[in-house]
Amino acid sequence: MDVEIRRTAPGDAEDFVEVLSAAFGQRPSPDRFAADVADIAAVRGWHALADGRLVGVAGLLDLRLTLPGGSRLQIAGVTEVGVLPTHRRQGVLSRLMTALLDDARERGDPAAGLIASEAPIYGRFGFGAADRVARVEVETGDASLGEPPHEEGRLEIADLATAQAELPGLHERVCAVRNGMVSLPLFRSRRRYRDAESEVGGFGATRFTLHRDAAGAVDGLLGYRTKLDWTWSTGPRGDLQVEELWASTQEAEASLWRFCLQHDLMRRVTANWRPSDEAFAVRLANPRAWRQTLSDGLWLRPLDPAALLSARRYGREDGLVIEVYEPEGAAARFRLEGGLEGAICVPSSASPDLSLGLAVLGSVCLGDAPLERLHRAGKVEEVTPGAVARATAMFRWSPAPWSGGFF
Ligand SMILES: CC(C)(COP(=O)(O)OP(=O)(O)OC[C@H]1O[C@@H](n2cnc3c(N)ncnc32)[C@H](O)[C@@H]1OP(=O)(O)O)[C@@H](O)C(=O)NCCC(=O)NCCS
Incomplete structure (x- = not known):
């Protein structure tokens, strides 16, 4: 099959959305289609044409990623x-990906990131799973919340317009304090609320609650849906589904979780895409009530390892030479010196202490996946004895990275 890759022209957004919808097996309503077309105009798009017909699409957004240490x-x-x-598994994505990564390199981006629909797709292109996100489920009757702590702030019911207005600023404040967070372009934050007024999966339209600090500034935002179940013999058994919970302070985060778990008529609270190390879980007198299942969140593909590794901070002061090989096999070496105050990483010709693939580097660079575990799994080669333990201590970071959601 002859595949040609070219940039999406300004008038091609409708074709782009047609192909994307067909790829995902969806037929969006006319309103939804129009909204998707408007969104695509803000993305740098690529078309893949086979024998002159559009068969594949992909796009790039400029995003900012928070690294361990806050840069x-x-x-x-x-x-x-x-x-x-009709055109799967014939190399179309591979051709598109080459174009995307070349473009990102030309722009000087030190890494590319994505959220994968399916986990096996992107490892072959050098992407590694860089954070873990949790699906949380709590039976409210089991949670044992105990007495509420003294609070300076207060909760307030909000409407959709207020939530929409508050989200961008609050999201930025969360990005500033949490490694792994990815900035949300304004048009993407609006997209989060597209279905807010409709029922989804039997759950009612989204409701919003804000948390304000003592001075009245918003430091927390909760969006949630409920599904009521009136079973008279056992009492109401409602479900509350957290759509989003953003908080820039521990008080706001805990207060919004308490709000969910204490909501009248609800027996079960579920939340998707939460951090793997949510502090509220260990506030419960019965932490066993907090059931979570982990999955991959953000996938990272280093493009300029030296720039990426120089920008973060490290859990222990140390220095190592790391050999990094590309999916195609070419290898480069870097000398990394880093600690809690900062780091320097430069190309090196010295013999390496460790050797690993780009995808493994993507997995460890936000401080989550322990290098030692990847070594046990045969994905990291230890050349200098003891280098794996040293690198594990260097790369580990707390809190765990949390990418926060789709972009
Ligand atoms: C995922 C998708 C984009 C892949 O496109 P494609 O053109 O079929 O991919 P390619 O032919 O370039 O595949 C490259 C390699 O990845 C593998 N691959 C592609 N999709 C895969 C998947 N879903 N699971 C496992 N492997 C996959 C192919 O087998 C191929 O491996 P090979 O080189 O060893 O043969 C396409 O299947 C699709 O549109 N899926 C539905 C929408 C979707 O999930 N999009 C991704 C959003 S993150």
């Missing part, structure tokens, strides 16, 4: 990837 780095956000079901 924020521009990354290329890969998004809107789809290939027609």
